[in-house]
Amino acid sequence: MAKIIVITSGKGGVGKTTTSASIGTGLAIKGHKTAIIDFDVGLRNLDLIMGCERRVVYDFVNVINGDATLKQALIKDKRTEKLFILPASQTRDKDALTREGVEKVLNDLAEDFDFIICDSPAGIEAGALMAMYFADEAIVVTNPEVSSVRDSDRILGILQSKSRRAEVGNEPVKEHLLLTRYSPERVIAGEMLSVADVEDILAIPLLGVVPESQAVLKASNQGQPVILDDKTHAGQAYADAVSRLLGNDVQHRFLEVEKKGFFNRVIGGR
Amino acid sequence: MKLFDYFHKDPGTQSASTAKERLQIVVAHQRATRNQPDFLPEMQQEIINVIKKYVNIEQDQVSVQLDNIDNCSVLELNVTLPS
Numbered sequence: 611m612a613k614i615i616v617i618t619s620g621k622g623g624v625g626k627t628t629t630s631a632s633i634g635t636g637l638a639i640k641g642h643k644t645a646i647i648d649f650d651v652g653l654r655n656l657d658l659i660m661g662c663e664r665r666v667v668y669d670f671v672n673v674i675n676g677d678a679t680l681k682q683a684l685i686k687d688k689r690t691e692k693l694f695i696l697p698a699s700q701t702r703d704k705d706a707l708t709r710e711g712v713e714k715v716l717n718d719l720a721e722d723f724d725f726i727i728c729d730s731p732a733g734i735e736a737g738a739l740m741a742m743y744f745a746d747e748a749i750v751v752t753n754p755e756v757s758s759v760r761d762s763d764r765i766l767g768i769l770q771s772k773s774r775r776a777e778v779g780n781e782p783v784k785e786h787l788l789l790t791r792y793s794p795e796r797v798i799a800g801e802m803l804s805v806a807d808v809e810d811i812l813a814i815p816l817l818g819v820v821p822e823s824q825a826v827l828k829a830s831n832q833g834q835p836v837i838l839d840d841k842t843h844a845g846q847a848y849a850d851a852v853s854r855l856l857g858n859d860v861q862h863r864f865l866e867v868e869k870k871g872f873f874n875r876v877i878g879g880r
Numbered sequence: 881m882k883l884f885d886y887f888h889k890d891p892g893t894q895s896a897s898t899a900k901e902r903l904q905i906v907v908a909h910q911r912a913t914r915n916q917p918d919f920l921p922e923m924q925q926e927i928i929n930v931i932k933k934y935v936n937i938e939q940d941q942v943s944v945q946l947d948n949i950d951n952c953s954v955l956e957l958n959v960t961l962p963s
Contacts, residue, residue: 756899763907767914800894807900811907 612720615727615855616745618769620761622732624753625790628826629848630729631659632837633749636852638693639837642724645684647696647715649741650731651706654698660687661833662695671699674711680718689838694723707740716744734768743774747784749817749855753791754803759811762787766814786817788851793822794867805865818851820844821864920946927957935961 617630627648634646647670648656657663662685668678673696680696687693696715699706719726730741742748748769752762769783770776776783789808796802805819825842829835837848843864850860924944931937941960946953 756903759903760906760910763910767910771915797896800896803896803899803903807896811900811903 612716612723612726613747614716614720614745615725615747615749616730616742617727617749617751618730618738618742618765619732619751619758620734620738620765621753621758624751624758625820625826626732626751627655627659627729628830628836629749629751629788629790629820630656630727631835632845632848633852633855634725634727635687635690635693635835636837636849637725637727637855638687638690640852640856641692643692643694643722644725644727645694645696645719645723646727646729648698648729649707649737650729651698651704651737652700652702653731654700656695656729657685657697658833659830660695660835662687662697663833666697669697669699670715671701671703671706673715674706674708680715689834704736707737709740709743712740713744734764739768739772742769742772742783745769745773745783746775747786747855749786749788750812750814751788751790752808752812754789754793754797754805754808756803759803759808762812766812785814786855787812787814788817788820790820791822792819792864794865798867805862816862817854818847819862819865820847820851915948916946920944931959935959937962 615633617626617633619626630646634644638644646656646660648654649670650656651671654669657666665685668683670683672678673680673683684694684696687695716726728741728745731737750762750765752758766785769785773783775781787809789805792805793802797804805816809816821843823836823842823844825839825844826836829839836842836844837852839845840849847864850863853860927944928939928942931942937959943958945956945958947956948954
């Protein structure tokens with residue numbers, strides 16, 4: 611039976627798709643058969659971030675409508691074994707995702723996958739609600755910035771009241787906080803909310819902190835999940851987060867300013 | 881410049897604490913309304929409109945609150961009538 615994890619945030623542009631790609635890849639690297647589903651109908655992007663945009667033939671909505679089988683629509687990742695991508699369609703029909711249709715696809719996937727990652731669109735419209743509805747766990751991607759934190763709190767409220775688990779009265783959706791674009795230098799300078807501040811406000815367990823990194827843009831330019839760039843801090847932070855998601859106790863890294871020599875500090879080198 | 885920064889931190893740039901305070905307030909408010917039914921704001925407005933038809937009151941002189949006590953929902957309506 612697969613575990614369904616939604617990657618959500620409320621606010622756009624905080625790194626949901628980047629996170630979906632990296633967490634999905636990380637789980638597959640650890641040997642778990644994983645599918646990543648793009649729920650952003652009309653604005654698909656996961657295929658680009660995963661570098662499989664030219665291999666899209668059928669999509670999520672085709673499968674729901676019975677125009678293609680799940681097997682036909684799933685794209686097997688070329689770099690990572692056990693990893694599959696289900697792209698979103700480019701249709702503008704907002705009601706293309708029906709609850710029954712989504713449920714059937716998830717049930718079919720659950721039969722031979724270990725993890726299903728649902729990459730949610732921004733906002734709290736139908737697509738975002740659908741991505742959250744069937745989730746067992748949620749990774750709430752947040753930037754240390756006021757609008758993102760507020761939206762994350764909104765999303766937590768929705769997870770607690772509108773998910774299937776909430777409706778049937780099962781154990782609530784397990785929530786994880788993933789803080790991205792973190793800059794310890796700016797935190798020290800008092801210009802950015804600290805990890806502790808955000809944890810304090812949202813009051814959910816911390817899954818990981820991904821530092822602001824040029825590697826993320828480089829990875830998306832190349833269509834390669836940043837977790838594969840294992841020499842970079844962002845890639846390493848995602849690998850740590852995957853490990854924690856699998857229940858390992860891993861110390862948080864990249865929360866402090868890297869030590870610079872006295873000479874650098876005085877001269878102002880960066 | 882860097883050397884100067886090292887000894888002198890401009891309090892004006894300490895904006896993170898302002899952000900935290902503002903967030904704490906807005907999130908507390910958000911959570912208080914989290915378990916409200918979706919129709920409540922509209923119902924509140926309609927109740928206020930009805931009262932306004934008979935009594936000259938301002939918006940902020942009326943509070944409508946829904947509380948859940950055990951299995952029972954209590955709708956509390958508070959109107960400050962002008963003397």
